[in-house]
Amino acid sequence: MPKFTLNGQEISFEPGETVMQAAWREGIEIPHYCWHPGLSVAANCRMCLVQVESGRQMEMPQLVFDEDKGAYVPATKPKLQPACQLAAADGMVISSTNDEVKAAQAAVQEFLLLNHPVDCPICDQAGECKLQDYYYTHQATLKRKLTEPVHKPKGVRFGPTIVYDAERCIMCTRCIRVCDELAKDHVLDMRERGNKNEIVLAPGRELDHKYTLMTEHVCPVGALTSRDFRFKARVWFLKSGKGVCTGCATGCNTHVDYDPRYGKVYRLRPRDNPDVNKFWMCDDGMMTYMRHDTDRLDMPTEGRGQERRAIGEREALELAADKIRAVDPSELAFVLSAQSTTEDNLALVKLAEALGADRMYLAALGGWEGDDILRSDDNNPNRAGATHAAGDIELKSVGELLSDVQAGSVRGVVALGWATAESLKELAPLATLDSVVSLTSHVGALPAVAAVTIPVADIYELDGSFVNEKGISQSFETVLPPPVGIEPAWKAISDLGALLGVDVGFTDLDGLRQSLLESAEAAQ
Amino acid sequence: MTAQVKVIKKPGRTVAEQVYLPEIAKGLGFAMGRFFKNTFGPKASKEIATVKYPEERIEYPERFRGIHRLTQRADGSPRCVACLCCSTACPAQCIYIEPAEYEPDDPRYGYERYPSVFMIDELRCIFCGYCVEACPCDAIRMDTGMHMPPSTRREHFLYDKETLLSIPGRDGTYLTANPRHEPGDPTHPGIDREHGH
Numbered sequence: 001m002p003k004f005t006l007n008g009q010e011i012s013f014e015p016g017e018t019v020m021q022a023a024w025r026e027g028i029e030i031p032h033y034c035w036h037p038g039l040s041v042a043a044n045c046r047m048c049l050v051q052v053e054s055g056r057q058m059e060m061p062q063l064v065f066d067e068d069k070g071a072y073v074p075a076t077k078p079k080l081q082p083a084c085q086l087a088a089a090d091g092m093v094i095s096s097t098n099d100e101v102k103a104a105q106a107a108v109q110e111f112l113l114l115n116h117p118v119d120c121p122i123c124d125q126a127g128e129c130k131l132q133d134y135y136y137t138h139q140a141t142l143k144r145k146l147t148e149p150v151h152k153p154k155g156v157r158f159g160p161t162i163v164y165d166a167e168r169c170i171m172c173t174r175c176i177r178v179c180d181e182l183a184k185d186h187v188l189d190m191r192e193r194g195n196k197n198e199i200v201l202a203p204g205r206e207l208d209h210k211y212t213l214m215t216e217h218v219c220p221v222g223a224l225t226s227r228d229f230r231f232k233a234r235v236w237f238l239k240s241g242k243g244v245c246t247g248c249a250t251g252c253n254t255h256v257d258y259d260p261r262y263g264k265v266y267r268l269r270p271r272d273n274p275d276v277n278k279f280w281m282c283d284d285g286m287m288t289y290m291r292h293d294t295d296r297l298d299m300p301t302e303g304r305g306q307e308r309r310a311i312g313e314r315e316a317l318e319l320a321a322d323k324i325r326a327v328d329p330s331e332l333a334f335v336l337s338a339q340s341t342t343e344d345n346l347a348l349v350k351l352a353e354a355l356g357a358d359r360m361y362l363a364a365l366g367g368w369e370g371d372d373i374l375r376s377d378d379n380n381p382n383r384a385g386a387t388h389a390a391g392d393i394e395l396k397s398v399g400e401l402l403s404d405v406q407a408g409s410v411r412g413v414v415a416l417g418w419a420t421a422e423s424l425k426e427l428a429p430l431a432t433l434d435s436v437v438s439l440t441s442h443v444g445a446l447p448a449v450a451a452v453t454i455p456v457a458d459i460y461e462l463d464g465s466f467v468n469e470k471g472i473s474q475s476f477e478t479v480l481p482p483p484v485g486i487e488p489a490w491k492a493i494s495d496l497g498a499l500l501g502v503d504v505g506f507t508d509l510d511g512l513r514q515s516l517l518e519s520a521e522a523a524q
Numbered sequence: 525m526t527a528q529v530k531v532i533k534k535p536g537r538t539v540a541e542q543v544y545l546p547e548i549a550k551g552l553g554f555a556m557g558r559f560f561k562n563t564f565g566p567k568a569s570k571e572i573a574t575v576k577y578p579e580e581r582i583e584y585p586e587r588f589r590g591i592h593r594l595t596q597r598a599d600g601s602p603r604c605v606a607c608l609c610c611s612t613a614c615p616a617q618c619i620y621i622e623p624a625e626y627e628p629d630d631p632r633y634g635y636e637r638y639p640s641v642f643m644i645d646e647l648r649c650i651f652c653g654y655c656v657e658a659c660p661c662d663a664i665r666m667d668t669g670m671h672m673p674p675s676t677r678r679e680h681f682l683y684d685k686e687t688l689l690s691i692p693g694r695d696g697t698y699l700t701a702n703p704r705h706e707p708g709d710p711t712h713p714g715i716d717r718e719h720g721h
Binding site: 119121122153154155157165230231232234236237261 | 605606607608609612617623624625628633634635636637660661
């Protein structure tokens, strides 16, 4: 493999790679604004200038102040090259830290801050802004320009999701390239020149495609801000947990940013994964965090409609056990959920097996449009995982469950999750049954027809895994503690099994995961 | 080199002191003299260092850190732009702010935001003054010269935005000596495309 030397360190590269790419792969950062590993090379910010010390040196004329003569005299300086555009060659010796390069970086940084409003206290990017970071690492000098900066439009609404501030913009064109290359929609462009440069919308258009929040995500400064996250939190208060998007069967990897003081999730950010989502997520996926707080079921309930009342946790489990006991296992339906983790689904399957029931159904959401960029046609993150938990059999739909109920072959239902494509009206036959138990984190049509509901932990409150449409199983961690008295569904199912006097075959999450592993190995 | 030692003679007692009773009489006489002078004598002759709080009060030193106030602009709105610098600097985490955005037709839109909720838990506050140091807008000050008014109810110590705005500085005004240039003012540095360039 060919190699080049960067700051004394040997880096191997694939032929055709640029210096920046090879260094990035090795985890070495050459300072940059406009380069992004997932986008094309623009080489317009000039922050990644490096000196190629091997080979013939190109020189540039410059004027240097001579103290003795008291005047500027002609001199030369080496010609620097942008690392993001510089194709790596075998044996190259490159420096990104020598004095010439440092002077260039400081000059570029000062140039970019020339007309910057420095309104960091009210800027949402503050704390994760590259202008701030590089100011400390590469400039750290006082401002020399004392005249009034050039003023440009502020707070321009680009669409339903994005607000643009031209004064903060450094014209790196990352947002334009995201629209062009990721969303395939040339809705943003640049106009004017020099310090009057600004990003503009295509005439008659709004920034309204499915990947608008990615423009904000790639913006290295505070020029583009998300209208949802705008002014909501300061990023230095936020902690980050690893999650998987629940929006669709693609299973994009996410950072879940939450404030530990209030236990509140503020936003999702894509987490790099070259096999699944690369660097990106869609807008709908980014907004799935809002489900967490809205319409939570926080108390166990009994009864339906007007007669619904809150009961104690133990009372709810005992009541659920009574309802299940009242129905013959052959007439008992178990509804898995394509929105719940593989572990929770497997726990329910194990309860069904322990009871000797074999009617398995799958509840899933619908009404969603996929595309050929990231979005899957199926907006359920774990249809494959739920199917696998049930032993890779064809699971019947909720529609079939309703007809089975009407035919009288099903007299009791144990349902996991809140998500169904069917409306409350369509689910009405279930409300005629006495034994409908729902284990759910949120309220919804399915819990609404249940005689007993048991609240369980939401997706950010448990360890679990999803299997995406490509068959990749991705696990995620507990981000927030669940509300007091609420447990993950597998735990509630284990308690239910103990009350029913059957051996469900697991006592903890490791046990469940072990049996998942065994079944996966058996399948191979 | 030898150390120089200075010997101090222990003061002895005279016979009159050792007899004890004359000294007691002298001491009692002095104390009773002060008692009658301070209780019944003319005011000018009194030598009491303490005051009869709360009827009488001593003014706190000029840089005393009293309860907080939020300073106002000329139009009565808060100077605060809800940047959360104070709550970041606060070691007691007693400041809670919810920022909000001006409407697009407001001249401040894009340049500023404002606090829709600004709450200080004065019981949790340790009066360190870091919030005042951190504030880039001179919006929060502790120059009220007042300590906390006592109360028997906890929620009385949660000072909201309106309460904080209604506390004047020691000079009786709600402003600060530092002038402001509002967006839209001719003196404000920000000029939009319609007005210049």
